[in-house]
Amino acid sequence: SKVEIQLAAAYVSDAQYNRNILFDRSPEGIRLYRLYNHWGLLSITYIFIVVDLALAIFEEPAVVPLPIWATSLVEFLCLLVFTGRLVHFAKVIPRKSFWKDAKNICIIVTILLTLVDMIIYGSLKVTGYYGDRWSRVLRPLFLVNITESRQVRRAFRSIRNTLPQILYVFLLFIFSVLMFSLMALKLFGKRNYLTIEGKPYFTNYLEVVFNLYVLVTTANSPDVMMPAYNNNTWFSIFFILYIIINTYVFMSVFLAVIYNNYKKHLKEEVKQLVSVKRHKMVKAFKVLQVCEGNEYIVRQSHWNQLVKMVEPSISNAYRELLWSVSDDEQKGYIGKVAFVQLADLLNIRVITTKARIHPLQTWLPDLYHSAGSRLIHKMVQHKGFVYAYDLIILINAVFIGLDEENAIIAYAEWVFLGLYLVEISLKLYTYEPRLFFAKHQFWNWFDTIIIIAALVATIVTSVLRSSGGYNSQQVLDIVFILRVLRLIRIVDSIKRFRSIINTLMNIGPTMLTFGQLVVVVYYIFAIIGMEIFKYKIKSYSPDSTDPESEFCGNILLKDSKFANYKYCKNNFNNIVSSFILLLELTVVNQWHDILLKQNGFTMVTHISAILYFIIFHIVVVIIILNIFIAFILEAFFVEY
Amino acid sequence: SKVEIQLAAAYVSDAQYNRNILFDRSPEGIRLYRLYNHWGLLSITYIFIVVDLALAIFEEPAVVPLPIWATSLVEFLCLLVFTGRLVHFAKVIPRKSFWKDAKNICIIVTILLTLVDMIIYGSLKVTGYYGDRWSRVLRPLFLVNITESRQVRRAFRSIRNTLPQILYVFLLFIFSVLMFSLMALKLFGKRNYLTIEGKPYFTNYLEVVFNLYVLVTTANSPDVMMPAYNNNTWFSIFFILYIIINTYVFMSVFLAVIYNNYKKHLKEEVKQLVSVKRHKMVKAFKVLQVCEGNEYIVRQSHWNQLVKMVEPSISNAYRELLWSVSDDEQKGYIGKVAFVQLADLLNIRVITTKARIHPLQTWLPDLYHSAGSRLIHKMVQHKGFVYAYDLIILINAVFIGLDEENAIIAYAEWVFLGLYLVEISLKLYTYEPRLFFAKHQFWNWFDTIIIIAALVATIVTSVLRSSGGYNSQQVLDIVFILRVLRLIRIVDSIKRFRSIINTLMNIGPTMLTFGQLVVVVYYIFAIIGMEIFKYKIKSYSPDSTDPESEFCGNILLKDSKFANYKYCKNNFNNIVSSFILLLELTVVNQWHDILLKQNGFTMVTHISAILYFIIFHIVVVIIILNIFIAFILEAFFVEY
Ligand code: NA
Structure with a gap:
């Protein structure tokens, strides 16, 4: 039935997006739950979180001051949205689990505290007293505790779990700083040395501790050492030992403890995610299962309805492909093992690599297949084409470094822009445009956007300049930035660079x-x-x-x-x-x-x-x- | 025969100390090789390496200037020792392998270059010209290439292997710095901003590059940003992006690449060490093997002679123990598998944990077993004893922080010293002294040495003070340092601290x-x-x-x-x-x-x-x- 398909679809979608929410299984509950996860509602929630945080721009002390009633009104609106979202959530899940969940309590308390603070602040203002909007500190809690911010919460949980271990290293580190400070006080305090500012050197214990703590961050090196070192070379040993132990060893140990814990925690989280995902898929299976012989199976027709509901955007052909992957023996039904993989199958974004026919080939086949045209194709696909344009970029870099007030150099800019436009046109002529602008073709997008933006900005500048000599510095700045950004793509020509950049982009x-x-x-x-x-x-x-x-x-x-x-x-x-x-x-x-x-x-x-x-x-x-x-x-x- | 035992002993010793040297297998060759590995010769070599490096203290520009003839004479002596060591090595291994080994060539070239440099420098000095002793740069090569510095060489090899990977990240990093610099030049160069020193801001490309390179090390933050930021808040975005990308991301990527390679390299090295060790042990086995039935074995008598030669210091009883571990079926002979483990068995330093009888128990049994004596034992072994002394240390810390000119506080120092001496005496009375001062009892050694040194230094100070009021600042400094060091042992009372400290000491x-x-x-x-x-x-x-x-x-x-x-x-x-x-x-x-x-x-x-x-x-x-x-x-x- 439709309700069952909807329930199964909710489970599959939970598995897909790693959600773990225990929702009410009634038809009304499922509908509410699907609505709760709708991207539109999610976006609205996030927008209001950003608005709430951004209020700090307009409140005292403000970048752009707005009257209190305006910011208070907006804040009240944000609170309403958060309350609405929470009420919606409360309708979706059983009452018991709602009150058990710390993050719901946290949101309720935050909303109440904010309201109390707003009222107190408002009344104080009205009666002419001064007040603090202290509840503003709590605003980031909305960002953390709204149900969708799983990853941020996970990061905070990871920090919380690491804290006990860090604490002991930190205490030992502080102990070390205190011991060194005591030694410094005893060694240098009585010697009447002076700092550069002419103040007594290392005579007050708390000041010594602070100075040596700053030395751990290296911020006062070598100044903190100089008075002692200038008087006696041997005293440098004290500071060398201090830096090795506290700046290098302890700071590395902090990294080691945090990294160790991070890895451990990450592994556990991944394990848990996998198990929750499997659990959700098994639940979906149990909703749709029928008994066939002595095993439980899901029929293709049910499966089709399910996939259509979970991912309405995928084509019939692709759905057929997914089914044939699951039902590899073409039995017309699948067992639990095959069914459970569905969430992962849906998450794989298959990049269509099938060769498309270039539009020009369809429209002007004779021209496109002529000898000249084929020569162009060969030329563009040749390595030399890439090298030639790398050379052009290098020459361009030199020209950018030179003074752009010079008329020839200003003219050269047009030449370079033209050359880049020619490059993109040639590539579009040779490669199929839809493949050229496929989603994963980052550098093609990057090139085209940068060059078209530069073209527009350069035209705007010269129009402004020729019409009355007015020179907008902002537009000029944008032109300069775009010109320099253009040079970045030279890294794409070198394979080793590309792999590093790809890694950075993937993370x-x-x-x-x-x-x-x-x-x-x-x-x-x-x-x-x-x-x-x-x-x-x-x-x-x-x-x-x-x-x-x-x-x-x-x-x-x-x-x-x-x-x-x-x-x-x-x-x-x-x-x-x-x-x-x-x-x-x-x-x-x-x-x-x-x-x-x-x-x-x-x-x-x-x-x-x-x-x-x-x-x-x-x-x-x-x-x-x-x-x-x-x-x-x-x-x-x-x-x- | 004895020669065979000697050969096998050489192999076992190689396996024990991870040496991989192909020596001449003649009786004379074995004798020379064993001599080559003798700790006396090793120590002499290291001493001369240190002397050679330390020459820089006495040569122009000198800490303690010595005449040129003196330093040259010592350096010549060092070169003689290194040559002697190399000649010895050449006698030990086959001529072919000697000339194939890069490190031997390196030592020869370094010695020759040093001699040439000394002659040129000497003649220039004699004829009144100025010369550089450039070959001094080569001295660390002796430290690296003398055959025994395997670990240092391994570290350098690891760096060399990592270089290609670092190089690409480094080039990308430099590219990023150059691009940002170009952008900074274009954005800020024409705006006539001034630095705090009143100099033009970001107008020269090389200067911009240098300033931004320094910013990666954070050394000129935030000064380098201030002129731009003071004029326009938006310009801070440029510096924020720069710091995130170059200071944080790139520096972390350097660490990632180096750490990744370090781990990989470490694993390979360990694998290779294990294989070389096995190989050496198999060689030793083949020297001693006899055929018994259809298998090759080593007899206990041969094995005993071998172990006596490899480790003359171990007792008969312990050797019997080692044999019974290897020959667990008590057959009187062992096969290859059991024999190969010998190198590892010898490297295990068994800590004798057998309960020894306290000397007082032997000398004065009645007193030692009296009720009072047993009460003392109980008291010392009680947790409260540790807590009491931790409290004393804390009080001591406060006293150290106070002004020691005060008579009461100077007197208190004697009380604390007395209390610590009582503690050590009580512990020595309760625990067996040889166990108390066993090799691995770091904290007992630490306590005793610090407190006896403090006692001596304090007595010296007061004797000096009472006899004529003379106050040696050096002795006083030592007393202060010892007093503060004494406080360190409080960390040993807290288990978590102890485990961190142990880790640090193990590495x-x-x-x-x-x-x-x-x-x-x-x-x-x-x-x-x-x-x-x-x-x-x-x-x-x-x-x-x-x-x-x-x-x-x-x-x-x-x-x-x-x-x-x-x-x-x-x-x-x-x-x-x-x-x-x-x-x-x-x-x-x-x-x-x-x-x-x-x-x-x-x-x-x-x-x-x-x-x-x-x-x-x-x-x-x-x-x-x-x-x-x-x-x-x-x-x-x-x-x-
Ligand atoms: Na710094």
């Missing part, structure tokens, strides 16, 4: 998961950072004549390294500059300059602000970054 | 191989660096009143960042400061400050000196350091 999708993880962590730190540090440091346009621009608008920073290095724009005054600052902190270099006592953020707030930066370093550099490296390592081992 | 020996690798590379770079940069930058004592100390003795460095940061001691004026400088370059931070155009070494020599630093970075940071990380990763996976 791209998984990188997106990682990107979400980073966004979650950065967002939380950015919101907290904005609450603590906003407007403490102001940035001015580079040609500002305001005398306050000399010290970033905060007299405490007068003559500080922070202001002298023109770091004013490294601040927490909006979400964008916060993200950029956090990236700088991730890169670690000069991070002590951005925060150290005599400079930057601790100067304009309080010494304890150091904690914010150290916690960020531990979470992002020691944990997240090592997971990234572990992920690249594993991906390269599998792919390369 | 220690292999780290030594790695250390040799680093010494070889550092030595070569140090010698070259000294030839290029010696005396260009001078260092002065911190309290020097010489006006030249303001600019490191080179007027070109007047008002430079290099001089202002008091970096003068970061120079190539002797082998020790060269090594320290190279370590600073390995840590990478501020390396552009040590060399950049407007500072440091390129300022006092020539812009092309940058090449020295870039090549060092590629060799040490991209290749050697990643091998180190790969090595720690693999070690942790195997051990942890």
